Amino acid sequence: MRPALTLGVLGLTPAATLDFLQRLEANTPAALERDHIRVLADINPKLADPDAANAGFLLAEAAGALAGAGADVLAIIDDAAHAHTELIERASGLAVVDMIDAAADAARMADARRVGVLAPRGAIRLYREYIAAHAMGMVSLEGERAQAFAAALQALRDGDLGRERRAEMRAFAEELIAGGAEVLIAGAVELPLVLDSAGLHVPLITPAEELARRCVAVCMGLEPAPSPTL
């Protein structure tokens, strides 16, 4: 077995980062606490707008600091922030364990031909590219419905996890299923807080869960580590 790698974690919101760290721990096949992998996490709400003009540079800078502190590979706990993966890898020298790829791969493993994705606009672009690369089609919200979803997501980020928000997100999911989606990807880290698979008639993929599994496999040497863009 290869020596364990230290996982760097770029967290943009505390709630989503804690959710990911719990999934990471739950997926670690370690009988003893001391066998768990080492995690260096930067939970930085100031990075929370991945569409901001300088977001890529801020993320790259934070990734570089994690590399300096001892991280070997990197997880980014935000779908849309993966748009900056290449810049982050070049600047930090760390390979990103890719959440978008992990989710698209899970959809392929579920034998889906059409994948529904609930995600903000920046992440939709990424998912379209990765899903096409896995030879599947994609269903997403368009026009006014995409705008309504963006507004609902912002409310979630501002802490509104109430019942109406749940009903609204459920309705968006049903729309994609009606549009032909055979699996759904919850493509924003806040979505699993209000949307679960109970009552949906298709599998629901949680990218943070797929990412956690892949990070455990990579850091424990059960899967080869990805190579960074240089």
Place this chain on the structure above:
Amino acid sequence: MRPALTLGVLGLTPAATLDFLQRLEANTPAALERDHIRVLADINPKLADPDAANAGFLLAEAAGALAGAGADVLAIIDDAAHAHTELIERASGLAVVDMIDAAADAARMADARRVGVLAPRGAIRLYREYIAAHAMGMVSLEGERAQAFAAALQALRDGDLGRERRAEMRAFAEELIAGGAEVLIAGAVELPLVLDSAGLHVPLITPAEELARRCVAVCMGLEPAPSPTL
């Protein structure tokens, strides 16, 4: 209001560190995700034996790396590791927001004259010193009972959180109350996982909770930051 400080976190076990990070988030008076404080956490199970010969140097090295990555003050999520506070502060230049002091202070605020402490031997020494400094007396397990507690704690650390473990910890707590303790300090980060105040007839102080409150106050500029030993 002063600018927000970045909190460095030295976590020795994943479970206790996640518990602390949740308490930190729950105690943050932030309406919006982006108003939360920035946290740089090193969750490193390899540091999990604070009594090891080189533990202080390893902790100091990890603290230095967090300072390099941008931490302004430091929290250590382990009672016994506070024995190395001075070395950690000198090496990293970071002031430690002191968990032992936060817990002793909470006991004083509860008007206790005698404080019961359930903790491993290294931490007992620290609590004795801090509690004396706050002009209170201390009740702790002695001899064979202290050894039995140490064995139970090791089982907890190895993941045994079962019903028998709970009953055993409850019995240790009742012993200290019978010995005159007017408040109890759960002086090992794993204890809150199996011991709660329901049914105890004295207040139960959880050092991680007191530490989380103090860290939020310091990082948000509501309380002055401590000065490191130089």
